[in-house]
Amino acid sequence: MKYLFYVIFTILSAITIISNLYVFNSYQDQTILLGDISNNNFTFTQSEIENINHKYPSLAINSFPIASLKARYFDKYGDLKTALELSKMGIISNPSIADTYYIKARIHISMNDFTNALDELRKAIKISTRKNYISALYFTLLSE
Numbered sequence: 001m002k003y004l005f006y007v008i009f010t011i012l013s014a015i016t017i018i019s020n021l022y023v024f025n026s027y028q029d030q031t032i033l034l035g036d037i038s039n040n041n042f043t044f045t046q047s048e049i050e051n052i053n054h055k056y057p058s059l060a061i062n063s064f065p066i067a068s069l070k071a072r073y074f075d076k077y078g079d080l081k082t083a084l085e086l087s088k089m090g091i092i093s094n095p096s097i098a099d100t101y102y103i104k105a106r107i108h109i110s111m112n113d114f115t116n117a118l119d120e121l122r123k124a125i126k127i128s129t130r131k132n133y134i135s136a137l138y139f140t141l142l143s144e
Helices: 002-039 046-050 066-076 080-093 098-110 114-127 132-143
Strands: none
Touching: 002 066, 046 066, 066 080, 066 098, 080 098, 098 114, 098 132, 114 132
């Protein structure tokens, strides 16, 4: 009986340690990713961004999907197919974040797909009319 207790305790301890490691790594990455998007920086290299786990839930107070933050990087690095897939995942994760639609619109612009970019920007504006950079890109794209 004592042996069974130690086995169960060891298994539960291992699960707790692994879970806390995921939380710690995710929190570190999200802090940098959120700082990058707010300051328009790109801290991670392409190989580093590929290794970030976007399937782990966002721990940020604003619930900004990690997949959306990664999509921004892949757009910068020219991997537009991956960027588009990640932005779609971000929208599925949290469809009420206007910035994810903005990121998806930027990806469409990189692909020279202005019609879909305008559609994504319209969705973003419906969610949040207070973000001037979304409106600015929308009107700039309309003038093109």
